[in-house]
Amino acid sequence: MSLVREVMEYDVLVVGAGPSGLSAAIRLKQRARAAGQEVSVCVIEKGSEVGAHLLSGAVFEPRALDELIPDWRDHGAPLATPACEDRFIHLTRTGAYRLPVIPPQMRNHGNFIISLGNLARWLAVQAEELGVEIYPGFAAAEVLYDESGTVTGVATGDMGIGKDGQPTGNFTRGVELHARQTIFAEGCRGSLTKALMERFNLRDDVDPQTYGIGIKELWEIDPAKSQPGLIVHTIGWPLDQKTYGGSWLYHMDGNLVSVGFVVGLDYSNPHLSPFEEFQRYKTHPAIRPTFKGGRRIAYGARTLSEGGFQSIPRLTFPGGLIVGDAAGFLNVPKIKGNHTAMKSGMVAAEAVFDHLVGGADGPEVTAYPERLKDSWLWKELWEVRNIRPGFQKGLWAGLANAAYETAIKGRSPWTLHHRHADNETLVKASEAPKIAYPKPDGVVSFDRLSSVYLSNTNHEENQPAHLQLKDKETPIRVNLALYDAPETLYCPAGVYEIVRSEDGTDPHLQINAQNCVHCKTCDIKDPAQNITWTVPEGGGGPNYPGM
Amino acid sequence: MKILVPVKRVVDYNVKIRVKADGTGVETASVKFSMNPFDEIAVEEAVRLKEAGKATEVVVVSLGPSAAQETLRTALAMGADRAILVQTDAEVQPLAVAKVLKALVDKEQPRIVLLGKQAIDDDCNQTGQMLAALLGWPQGTFASKVAVGDDALTVTREIDGGLETIELTLPAVVTADLRLNEPRYASLPNIMKAKKKPFETLTPGSLGVDVTPRLTTLKVVEPPRRKAGVKVADVAALVDKLKNDARVI
Numbered sequence: 001m002s003l004v005r006e007v008m009e010y011d012v013l014v015v016g017a018g019p020s021g022l023s024a025a026i027r028l029k030q031r032a033r034a035a036g037q038e039v040s041v042c043v044i045e046k047g048s049e050v051g052a053h054l055l056s057g058a059v060f061e062p063r064a065l066d067e068l069i070p071d072w073r074d075h076g077a078p079l080a081t082p083a084c085e086d087r088f089i090h091l092t093r094t095g096a097y098r099l100p101v102i103p104p105q106m107r108n109h110g111n112f113i114i115s116l117g118n119l120a121r122w123l124a125v126q127a128e129e130l131g132v133e134i135y136p137g138f139a140a141a142e143v144l145y146d147e148s149g150t151v152t153g154v155a156t157g158d159m160g161i162g163k164d165g166q167p168t169g170n171f172t173r174g175v176e177l178h179a180r181q182t183i184f185a186e187g188c189r190g191s192l193t194k195a196l197m198e199r200f201n202l203r204d205d206v207d208p209q210t211y212g213i214g215i216k217e218l219w220e221i222d223p224a225k226s227q228p229g230l231i232v233h234t235i236g237w238p239l240d241q242k243t244y245g246g247s248w249l250y251h252m253d254g255n256l257v258s259v260g261f262v263v264g265l266d267y268s269n270p271h272l273s274p275f276e277e278f279q280r281y282k283t284h285p286a287i288r289p290t291f292k293g294g295r296r297i298a299y300g301a302r303t304l305s306e307g308g309f310q311s312i313p314r315l316t317f318p319g320g321l322i323v324g325d326a327a328g329f330l331n332v333p334k335i336k337g338n339h340t341a342m343k344s345g346m347v348a349a350e351a352v353f354d355h356l357v358g359g360a361d362g363p364e365v366t367a368y369p370e371r372l373k374d375s376w377l378w379k380e381l382w383e384v385r386n387i388r389p390g391f392q393k394g395l396w397a398g399l400a401n402a403a404y405e406t407a408i409k410g411r412s413p414w415t416l417h418h419r420h421a422d423n424e425t426l427v428k429a430s431e432a433p434k435i436a437y438p439k440p441d442g443v444v445s446f447d448r449l450s451s452v453y454l455s456n457t458n459h460e461e462n463q464p465a466h467l468q469l470k471d472k473e474t475p476i477r478v479n480l481a482l483y484d485a486p487e488t489l490y491c492p493a494g495v496y497e498i499v500r501s502e503d504g505t506d507p508h509l510q511i512n513a514q515n516c517v518h519c520k521t522c523d524i525k526d527p528a529q530n531i532t533w534t535v536p537e538g539g540g541g542p543n544y545p546g547m
Numbered sequence: 548m549k550i551l552v553p554v555k556r557v558v559d560y561n562v563k564i565r566v567k568a569d570g571t572g573v574e575t576a577s578v579k580f581s582m583n584p585f586d587e588i589a590v591e592e593a594v595r596l597k598e599a600g601k602a603t604e605v606v607v608v609s610l611g612p613s614a615a616q617e618t619l620r621t622a623l624a625m626g627a628d629r630a631i632l633v634q635t636d637a638e639v640q641p642l643a644v645a646k647v648l649k650a651l652v653d654k655e656q657p658r659i660v661l662l663g664k665q666a667i668d669d670d671c672n673q674t675g676q677m678l679a680a681l682l683g684w685p686q687g688t689f690a691s692k693v694a695v696g697d698d699a700l701t702v703t704r705e706i707d708g709g710l711e712t713i714e715l716t717l718p719a720v721v722t723a724d725l726r727l728n729e730p731r732y733a734s735l736p737n738i739m740k741a742k743k744k745p746f747e748t749l750t751p752g753s754l755g756v757d758v759t760p761r762l763t764t765l766k767v768v769e770p771p772r773r774k775a776g777v778k779v780a781d782v783a784a785l786v787d788k789l790k791n792d793a794r795v796i
């Protein structure tokens with residue numbers, strides 16, 4: 001058993017095969033090919049295959065793809081369902097009121113309803129044809145630095161470590177991937193990105209990042225009800241007016257419907273359960289009929305960044321840079337981040353290529369943020385910067401502010417700020433109203449376990465838990481005592497459970513890590529920031545069928 | 548000594564199988580595929596035999612679509628020496644596979660064909676047995692232990708209620724059961740090296756085999772859903788239910 005890690009050298013290493021990472025890899029190779037240069041590019045991905053961990057709505061704006069692969073139509077890109085009709089509905093307990101005007105950000109003419117997983121699989125094929133090496137099933141577990149503190153790459157995790165931390169018979173040492181530049185494309189709340197932000201103080205002088213959790217199901221519905229291209233968004237019930245969130249429901253080809261619910265993680269009531277809000281939403285009289293006679297075929301959850309412009313961190317550091325939703329380039333009013341993720345990857349690739357080939361000084365690609373500021377991405381995010389924070393004052397004030405900001409294209413002289421990180425917003429359980437969620441009916445609403453089952457999640461059982469507690473007492477002493485164990489409610493996969501001895505005493509937190517769908521909510525929302533999400537053994541996690 | 552290991556690309560064991568709405572088969576669009584787990588065990592065993600100096604070459608072969616290349620690459624990354632893809636988009640049934648393998652055995656002359664006991668998609672458990680019959684070779688099925696001698700193989704088989712140990716003269720066909728070994732992880736450097744290993748693509752036609760399906764699938768249905776449990780008042784009610792509703796006693 002060797003403890004020395006093998007080293008593999010590349011010009012550029014990309015961590016994460018989502019839309020941002022794959023676009024960066026493709027652009028690098030395109031530039032290299034056009035310039036007649038050799039640039040080696042490697043992408044590693046923690047999912048067992050490309051797309052296995054990707055989850056998105058998704059209504060897709062093809063702007064960045066048009067720039068990346070202008071002839072994507074001739075290459076079979078999976079953009080099958082053009083957006084046809086937008087509906088924006090305000091739900092009350094029993095009523096549904098269609099808003100007469102669709103906010104401009106919600107108009108989707110020219111866009112497509114897609115599966116992000118399938119788009120990424122297709123992008124991966126394009127990338128490999130250009131010579132990019134893609135290795136799914138390998139998680140980047142550790143950032144590597146040289147003596148001067150410059151990032152030199154990452155190390156993949158060891159495989160075959162038992163629960164007790166000791167190597168099993170199957171032990172395989174991780175490898176070191178070294179690169180001249182490392183592009184971190186881990187998506188929302190990337191685990192290595194988080195460490196880099198701390199190490200290089202990348203969040204100094206910017207607002208805290210804020211987040212939302214999105215829970216999604218894929219349904220096969222009665223063909224008589226299928227309306228491919230129909231896009232329905234709702235706000236209002238079942239959430240109260242103080243809580244930011246709403247639903248999406250997209251009709252795709254093949255009688256498929258993507259349905260999901262987003263809840264802003266700045267919610268304050270610890271009794272709130274995003275999962276149960278979603279299940280309850282589907283029982284609304286205006287929504288339920290869509291699912292009658294259908295069957296649910298997939299389930300999953302993922303967080304998204306909602307901080308927007310104000311929360312964009314410093315994007316570069318010696319040896320590397322951050323792209324996509326790891327940096328927080330999501331347009332919140334549009335709930336779209338795929339086109340911006342791709343664009344940021346492309347801009348980064350251009351800057352990295354010029355840096356490497358042009359022999360620029362120093363290990364930091366400072367041209368990347370500069371070029372980003374000149375791109376449409378920056379303008380797009382700047383214009384909508386005040387819309388999400390406007391909802392801190394509730395739904396109606398938020399909508400009014402949104403209408404104003406939209407009318408003047410964000411040219412208001414002020415910028416609204418995010419005052420608190422999402423882990424700071426819970427009030428004490430005793431001061432918050434309890435919420436009585438209805439029991440699942442097994443027809444349109446379900447419990448957590450039967451849901452996680454449909455995410456095809458699997459982790460090698462004999463490995464140390466990848467959800468780590470900084471302090472073992474906090475879950476009981478703080479979380480349970482003050483907030484009634486909110487992790488048992490916000491985790492969409494039932495990973496956290498408070499178990500007690502038979503007589504009801506001696507509560508402790510049980511972590512069913514093998515159920516984890518890698519959404520990262522616990523890493524964000526835990527009040528004391530006591531939970532750290534780390535990468536499990538490569539390949540572990542959900543196996544989403546094109547989410 | 549050469550070992551031939553046939554591997555099949557199947558829907559991954561983590562994926563919850565879904566029958567197509569029209570009942571013609573199972574949904575395979577956007578679904579993850581990987582190597583049949585029993586075949587992975589067969590590859591591992593062959594590689595271990597090579598590492599132990601008992602075998603000189605491990606050749607992996609798959610009959611299936613071009614995507615089965617990936618499955619073969621995985622086997623190469625685990626330590627196989629070279630791969631053969633017999634490419635076809637047709638549905639492949641056990642007899643057709645056995646015939647293709649027979650043609651390859653004639654060509655490659657291995658001493659052992661080591662394959663999974665069954666594929667987890669159709670659960671047929673026939674290919675190994677059919678191949679042995681076509682070749683006229685002895686077979687050791689459901690192997691949980693394999694020991695290679697000069698001209699013979701000792702195979703421990705998993706049978707109902709116990710283990711059976713048999714001796715086969717070589718050449719022979721062996722099918723792997725779950726407990727034979729625990730397959731290794733393919734490491735990143737080995738995945739890279741696998742890209743450079745010899746890879747040959749053939750067609751059933753070039754081997755002179757007709758793979759046209761001989762069985763027709765009439766209908767595929769999901770297993771009945773488990774009904775919710777009921778609480779019974781007493782033992783008498785329980786006995787009554789078991790007798791009259793469930794009809795199990």
Ligand SMILES: Cc1cc2nc3c(=O)[nH]c(=O)nc-3n(C[C@H](O)[C@H](O)[C@H](O)COP(=O)(O)OP(=O)(O)OC[C@H]3O[C@@H](n4cnc5c(N)ncnc54)[C@H](O)[C@@H]3O)c2cc1C
Nearest residue numbers: 016018020046056057058059140187214324325336337338
């Ligand atoms: C519920 C929901 C609905 C959405 N709806 C829409 C929509 O309708 N339209 C739209 O345009 N956008 C939508 N978005 C936003 C969009 O999905 C994201 O902005 C986009 O996916 C970000 O792309 P990315 O490449 O930055 O990250 P991701 O897509 O998250 O990809 C990151 C990849 O990196 C991998 N990874 C992470 N860490 C590691 C590691 N340490 N080692 C190896 N691999 C790693 C992950 O497994 C993943 O494959 C939605 C998002 C959510 C959550």
Ligand code: SF4
Nearest residue numbers: 491516517519520522
């Ligand atoms: S444990 Fe954390 S990351 Fe995993 S599913 Fe639950 S909330 Fe999400």
